[in-house]
Every structure is written in C-alpha cells, then in structure tokens.
Amino acid sequence: MVSYFNENTPDIVLRSLFTKFDSDGSGTLTKNETSNFLINDLGFDNETAEECLLIHDNDGSGTMSYEEFTTWLHSGEGTRQFDDASTYYKIHAAVKMFKKYDTDGKDSLDVSKFRKVLEDMNEDAIDAEKAIKALDTDGNGVISFPEFLKWLHWV
Secondary structure (H helix, E strand, C coil): CCCCCCCCCCHHHHHHHHHHHCCCCCCEECHHHHHHHHHHHCCCCHHHHHHHHHHHCCCCCCCEEHHHHHHHHHCCCCCHHHHCHHHHHHHHHHHHHHHHHCCCCCCEECHHHHHHHHHHCCCCCCCHHHHHHHHCCCCCCCEEHHHHHHHHCCC
16 A cells, blocks of 8 residues: 655645545545545545545535645555554544534534534533533534544544
8 A cells, every 4th residue: 555644745646636636626626536435546445435524524514625734745644544453443433423423424513413412312402502612612603523533522
C-alpha cells in the first residue's frame, strides 16, 4: 500500500492525488470520490471508507475539502483508527449511533436531532442549544461526526 501519511509529503503530491479523485472538479471530494480514493488507493472496504469520511469530514458537509484531506494525511495518523480492532469497534458503534439520529443523511446533527440524542441517553435535553454551541468547534450550527465523537469520549 502506498503511504501518503507523512508530514513531509510534498503539497504537489497531495494536490495531484486530490485532483485525481476530484472527478467533478468541485474542489472537494464527494462521498463517491472519497470512497474511490479510500477503496482503490488504500484498500478500504465500503463501510470503512464511509466511516473514514465521517471521521475526517470536520465540518459535517458530507464532503472532504482539500484542507481536511491534507490535514489528515499530514497528521501521521494514517489508518491507525481502523487497524486497531478495539478502536475500530468503538468508531463503528459511534458511526452507527450518529447515523441513527442523522435522519436526513446530511452527516451532521442540528439542535433538534442532538436534543433527541440527549433524551435517548437520559440526559437533560433542555440545554441542547448550549451543548451544540460548546461542541460546535467550527461554528456552523451543527454537530459533525468528529465533534460528536469527541463528545462521546469513546476514542
């Protein structure tokens, strides 16, 4: 397997790789484009590819921006989250839980959806708006999967 996971990987290599999979030229990788990269270049299966996109889609847009792409590849993190069985199990369970509440498939939870999460976990749902403000690190008004995962404290 080719390793792009290195802080010293030149930007021109990452830009070329990103462009190769950005087939519609939008400047972001859609779910399908990201899956093509993860499956064809990294050998992921479909389910793991989808989970990987959720983890690295920091703004909950359902796409991977070039910034999100390079941040992940330069982090040195690589595929460790998926290589360790215990960590992968927790991520898989968190994805399943997140998707249960992401009823519109937008890869994010708004106040009403997060309120339902809190209610189902027997937490005080009255302050769902305050909780979202505290968890919403990019200020877009919704909880992305990475923000949700941090809130769970499972990994």
